[in-house]
Amino acid sequence: MQAQKDTGFVDIHCHFLPEMDDGATSWGEAISMARMAVNDGITRLIVTPHQLGNYRLNTAERIRKQAEEFRSQLGAAGIPLEVRVGGDVRVEPDLLEQLDDGKVLSLADQSRHLLLELPHELYFPIDHLVSELERRGYQAILSHPERNQGILARPAIITDLMSVGCLMQVTAGSFVGAFGSSSKSLAERMLAESAIHFVATDAHGTRFRRPKMSRAFDAITKLASADVAQELCSVNPSRVYRGTSVPVGNVRPNFEVETRRWFSFGRHA
Secondary structure (H helix, E strand, O other), X not given: OHHHHHHOEEEEEEXXXXXXXXXXXXXHHHHHHHHHHHHOOEEEEEEOOEEEOOEOOOOHHHHHHHHHHHHHHHHHHOOOOEEEEOXXXXXXXXXXXXHHOXXXXXXXXXXXXXXXXXXXXXXXXXXXXXXXXXXXXXXXXEEOHHHOHHHHHOOHHHHHHHHOOOEEEEEHHHHHOOOOHHHHHHHHHHHHOOOOOEEEOOEOXXXXXXXXXXXXXXXXXXXXXXXXXXXXXXXXXXHHHHOOOOOOOOOOOOOOOOHHHHHOOHHHO
């Protein structure tokens, strides 16, 4: 894990802020999550409470205020963790309007990247939204596509989205089977096709969905290389943290394979 130790992990998707969503339930748990993250090698993170959908009260200003309190508590506890704000934004018909009004947060509050969340149980087309965001100067990032039932059924959707500039963020736990064998297989298939831009924890607590990246880093190193693991866990996330562009890379990954054969990919890796 030497590559990771050089710069530290950067987590661009996590739910540390209490009283915001289904993440940390208290400041005590948030601080415990922070200690866990630092011990695992995370040095910087973007806190991303859910926005829109069932969380319309999570305005940009409310998130910024809660994050400021988090920074204060981290300082008091002596925890060396840098924090910036963002949103885990549910795709809704008025998303662009909410973004233009300043109510939806970009990642790291840099007005460059927007983290998009779809319902887990289905996929609906977001190509037009990705293009509209690009026209406004944003790069769209789709969170955990490997866990979306519609994409699991038709992974070629990933090719369609990348062809219009959408970046892909896979959950660290997917590489170690935390979300089942199908999600693990798709994460590994995406890795083989160079169709992942970021790995993030999507951490929600200290017992389940914890803020840990190292096991995914090790898995990616074994499946690909330490350089690839570093790119997905640190280099590209650092670009988002700074508000700089992330290359889309392989815009035509090949997911046109028989479903049964594709699902067996991870089990034979």
